[in-house]
Amino acid sequence: MSLAVLYSRALSGMDAALVTVEVHLANGLPSFTIVGLPETEVKESKDRVRAALLTCRFEFPSRRITVNLAPADLPKESGRFDLPIALGILAASGQIPSTHLGDYEFAGELALTGELRPVRGALAMTYHATSNGRGFILPETNAVEAALVEDAAVYPARSILEVAAHLSGHAPLARQTSSAQMERQDYPDMREVKGQGQAKRALEIAAAGGHSVLMSGPPGTGKSMLAQRFPGILPAMTQTEALESAAMQSLGGMFDISRWKIRPFRAPHHTASAVALVGGGSNPRPGEISMAMHGVLFLDELPEFERQVLEVLREPLESGRIAISRAARRADFRAQFQLLAAMNPCPCGYFGHYNGKCRCTPDQIARYRGKISGPLLDRIDILIEIPAVPQENLLRHTDGEFSSDIRARVNAARQRALHRQNKPNAGLTVSELDTFCVPCEQGAVLLQQAIHRLNLSARAYHRTLKVARTIADLAGSANITPAHIAEAVQYGRMRMQG
Known part of the structure; x- marks a missing residue:
């Protein structure tokens, strides 16, 4: 047989598109051609495949070899096609049977010794191709x-020899069993943060409803400590969430089996570019917002980020997706993350501090805060001020709640929301707000007053309702009362003062 057909996968955004690998041997002067929009890594597979086959004592055909990677209009990158190309040559030249080639999909980079090296996106490939x-x-x-x-x-294999023996029926490969572990909670504990009861309350609300948070306060008040401990009070990941998060990590080449079912915590430096944050490149790869899938994206020193970098967050914060378009291709990545951000109240950081060290002028403070645009602020659900902890409190032993206690309340509130609407409160649409977030009569009056006095935008009004719904869920209340509305409005006051 001079033709062999195998199957593999290409990575295009979050999708792992099926690639048909066709290998044809023909008479004529010896040549080796790969067609189907191969990138440089794929073109170089010719030399890796030839050397690997010869090293493993296979015969490399002295014929005209043509490899077609279909569909032809889908760019192919990485060394993942080495294994199917090599097997196709062996099958087309009659060195291994082609009977069972259609029963499998193949991916793997070949070493010159014939050993198989890992490829990026293996979990993403199987996640989208089990049907x-x-x-x-x-x-x-x-x-x-x-x-x-x-x-x-x-079916795991260490070399092309093992794969050939499997396809020939001489030494079948053993099926890999799932080694998924139970969820582990190895996050730092919220109890280690001294004081800051109001901030902990706000983060509890954010965790229960999936809301984004901006913390403002002087240096050393615990903003970073609170953010690092925030994943520990989030609900446990479901199997679907864990798979989606792990598939995204695999796509970026950063998956670690020891982090299975542990929510990612990404904290890029403020010098990060827009491409690093949302993804991109000639062959688009996911950025930090996608790598934080079903986890936390923490942006410390928020005003120090370039304004154009921050503005790219506006769309994914609302849609949960990011589309990256290039001249040759377009890629869509999921970006369902929870944003935590922190900033100082002024350039020196000590505005409002009890030590009175701040010497910033009102114009300097206004310019500093003005680095964060109004539209971006309007998409952040909860804004809280983190005051400096009095010196006498620093000497006391920690006596706050454990993360596990807070997480229990968060889990109960999240389950109420999922039972009611099958999604966290932060994800409610405008039409769903009219169904699930209707305040009581007194609460509606209070909300109407807040709209007029604080000049709330439509988005701010919807945001306040979502936060109030979460507060009611934490209280175990089916109705949104004036107390819930009042607390929700309070978490937007810093926006108006700034």
Whole structure:
């Protein structure tokens, strides 16, 4: 047989598109051609495949070899196609049977010794490709993460020799069993933060409803400590959330099996570019907002980020997705993250501090705060001021609540929301607000007064209702009362004062 057909996957955004690898041998002068929009890494596979086959004592055909990677209009990158190309050559030249090639999908980079090296995006590949009934033959290093998808039949291999023996029926590969662990909570504990009861309350509300938060306060007041401990009070990840988060980490080449079912915490430096934050490149890869999938994105020193960098957050904060368009291709990435941000109240950081060290002028303070645009602030649900902790309080032993106690209340409130509307309160649409966030009569009156006195925008009005709904859920109340509205309005006051 001079033609072999195999299957693999390309990574295009979050989708792992099916790629048909067709290998044809023909008479003529010896040549090796790869077509189908191969990137440089794929073109270089010719030399890796030739050397690997010869090293493993296979015959490399002295014929005209043509490899077609279909569809032809989908760019192909990375060394993941080494294994299917090599197997296609062996099958087309009759060195291995082609009977079972259609039962599997193959991916793996070949070393010159014939060993298989790991590839990026193995979990993303199996996550999006379990409905066709094929198994997956992958490098041994990738098999553990790929097998996290329960319906995936993953077969790990260490070399092309093992794959050839499997396809020939001489030494079948053993199926990889899932090694998914139970959820571990190894986050720092909220009890370690002294004082800051109001800030902890705001973060509890944010965790229960999935709301974004901006903390403002002088240096050393615990903003970073609170943010680092925030993932520890979030609800446990569901299986679907864990798979989606792990698939995104795999797509970025950063998946770690030891972090399974642990919510990601991403804290990029304020010198990060817009591409680093939202993703991009000639072959688009996910950015920090996507790597924080179902986790936390913490932006410390928020005004120090370039304004154009911050503005790219506006769309994904509302839509939960980011579309990256380039001249040759377009990629869509999920970006369902929870934003935590922190800033100082002024350039020197000590405006309002009890030590009275601030010497910033009103114009300097206004320019500093003006680095964060109104439209971006309007998309942040909760804004809180973090005051300096009195010196005498620093000497006291910690006596706050453990993260586990807060998480129990957050879990109960989140379950109420999911039972009622099948999503966290922060994700409610405008039409759903009219159904699930209707305040009582007195609460409606108070909210109307807040709209007039604080000149709330339509988005701010909707945001206040969502936060009030979460506060009611934490209190176990089916109705949104004036007390819930009042507390929700309070978390927007800093916006008006700034």
